[in-house]
Amino acid sequence: MSAPPEQIRAALTAKEEALFELLERHPGRLFSRAEILERVWGLDFGGDDRIVDAYVKRVRRKAGDHLIETVRGAGYRRPGVPPQQQSLPHYQHLSSDALMLLDLGRRILRVTSTDGVLQEVEAILTATMHLRGVALLTRPDGGHRTPGLPWLVRGAAGSTGIPWAELPSIEGYEPRYTPDWGVHRQMAALLPLASAEAVWGTLAVVGAPGITWDVNTYAQLEAVASLVNPALRLNMEIELRRSAEQELRRLNAGLEARVQQRTEQLLRAIQQAELLNLLSRQLEQAQSVPDLMRLGLPVLARLTGYAACAAWYPHSEDRAMAGYQQDGTPLDELTVASSVLAGVSVQCEVNGHTLTIHAFNPDRSPHSSLSAVPLLESAAQSMALNLSRHLHMQAMERTALTDEDTGLGNRQAFLSELSAELAYATRHRSGFVLSIVEVSNIRFLNATVGYAGGNDLIGRLARVLNSVRRTEDRVFRLNGATFACLLRLPSGVNRMDALHGWQDRLRGTLSDFVSTAPFPVDIQASDTVCPDHAGGVSEIFRRALDSLQPLTGFFPADRR
Incomplete structure (x- = not known):
């Protein structure tokens, strides 16, 4: 038999009474420690929730153990009618x-x-x-x-x-x-x-x-x-x-896009570096300006992403304009000239003149690469340096192979051209004429009229021979007053007829040269037909020198 509630409350402290009242007013309802703390101690309680256990023990000691039931792991309740059996208001x-x-x-x-x-x-x-x-x-x-x-x-x-x-x-x-x-x-x-x-x-x-x-x-x-x-x-x-998940997905997508972009940039940089290295190797292998264009322009096209690339350098003795596709296919001059309005161009200075490099698509389709111009500028500078080197080499070769007094090819150029002409005649089953013209009394003239007069005579003879030759013929000064002419004979043409035609052109010109000279001039000449008269370079040259004879004997009255 338990004590009345009034006697129980009289023995409790304020907190104990509040705890007892909470459970007493809700018989059968289970309260957790957190709920008891909130209702008895208030929301601002900051202590340990185990204080509820201590107060429950105090209340049980003063009021009786049977008044408060412990539900292990859940909380405490006042024994009473089970919640499912309580009557609810309608x-x-x-x-x-x-x-x-x-x-x-x-x-x-x-x-x-x-x-x-x-x-x-x-x-x-x-x-x-x-x-x-x-x-x-x-x-x-x-x-x-x-x-x-x-x-x-x-x-x-x-x-x-x-x-x-x-x-x-x-x-x-x-x-x-x-x-x-x-x-x-x-x-x-x-x-x-x-x-x-x-x-x-x-x-x-x-x-x-x-x-x-x-x-x-x-x-x-x-x-x-x-x-x-x-x-x-x-x-x-x-x-x-x-x-947060959406933001994370957005950040991940942005990160993936940046990673992909950086990867693509890295791959492009690697590809561009490889192409630049290839361009450097190709340009080093070039032996002439046409080689330079043929080997370099396809690499430039690949480097910029355009389908083709062209170059203009009007001050070169070789082709002033060239264009190639990425695969090395040459473009005709009309296609190259019509591409000026499409693509991108850069210009570089080479020996005081302008080299223009132009990347384009022959079909004039647009190109979206923003890196085309900077890459083209860098590669064009490399192209310009190599072009300058080739032009310097050409100038040095011309100086080494040119007679400085007459502007004609010298003895070294003659021997080189003679070998090339012999090889050409052998391949094409054609022929050529080696004609030697010499002022035989040049030493006497130098001794009598002076070297200035002799040099003037040599210059006049060089101009005479250069004026009488055809476009495909070449004239050389071998030494002193000795000149050589190489005359190519097309296949299928009678060689002797061609030789007589050359002699007819030369007869009148040399006769006028001798007759208008201010002092007596002795001219000797010879003609050697290859391969009729000789077959090797040394043999041809020796025969031509051995066959020299005065001008009157060189032009017989009856050649038939």
Whole structure:
């Protein structure tokens, strides 16, 4: 037999009595330690929740062990009628506030977003409180309550013209009611939403202008805030997690795009470096300006991404214009000339003149590579350096193979051309004539009229021989006053007829040269036909020198 409740309460302290009253008023209901701490010690309790166990022992010692039942791992309860057997009030007997909360609870179970919960709250409360809107607010500083910072609006329902971020701040777990907030002097309520650790957000409610709230309204708002607190927190966390996942996916996509872009850039850089190395090797292998164009231009086209590349250098003795596709296929001059309006061009200076390199697509299709021009400029500089080197080599070769007094080829050039002409005649089964013309008394003339007069005579003879030759013929000064002429004879032409034609052209010219000379001139000449008269370079040259005879014997009256 237990003592009456009045005697039990008289033996309890204030906290013990509050704990006993909580369990006594709800027989059969199970309370966790957290719920007991919240209801007996308050939300701001910061100690160990094991204090509940200690107070339960005290109450049992004073009131009896049978009054408080322990549910292991769950909490404590006052033995009584099981919850499933308790009689509940009929739905029709509930108060209007309870019906409102019950209806709101049913509604928020059907929504899956923060805005959806707020819309249900706004719909339920507008009919009884004349609201303008509700919103979920959070601290921008993570709950540190830094003065002056506006609220962050996580969701809102109702009027869109409410400046939610300008609502006044609140402290701790206590709600704040402002009866004349804003320019419209309207009611505003800031209701803290708390978890087991701290306040995580605020439910803000703004009434219509001219509407006032009483204490019952405040209690109703606080009950609504407690009801929607878990739903708002859950949905906001879901939305924040979803937003974080979307941001993470966006960042990952951006990172993958940047990695792919950097990889493509690296691959392009490697390919460009390989092509530049190839260009350097190709240019080193070139033996002439045409070789330079043939080997370099296809690599330039591949380097820039265009289908073809062309070059102009009007001051070269070789081809002034050349164009090649990436695969090395040459382009005709018309295609190259018509490409000027498409593609990209760069210009470099070579020996004081301009080298133009032009990359283009023969079909004039567009090209999107932004790196084409810088690469073309770098490669064109390499091309220009090699072109300059070849031009210098050509100038040196011309100097080494040219007689400086007459401008004709010298003895070295003659021997080289004689070998080439013999090889050509052998390959094509054709022939040529080696003609030697010499002023035999040049030493006498130098001794009598002086070297200036002799040099003037040699220069005049060089001009005479150069004027009588055909385009395909070549004239050389071997030494002193001895000159050689190489006359190519086409295949299928009678060699002797061709020789007589040459002698006829030369007869009158040399006769005029001798007759107009200011002093007596003795001319000797000879003609050697290859391969009729000789077959090797030394043999041809020796026979031509041995066959020299005076001009009158060189042109017999009857050659038939």
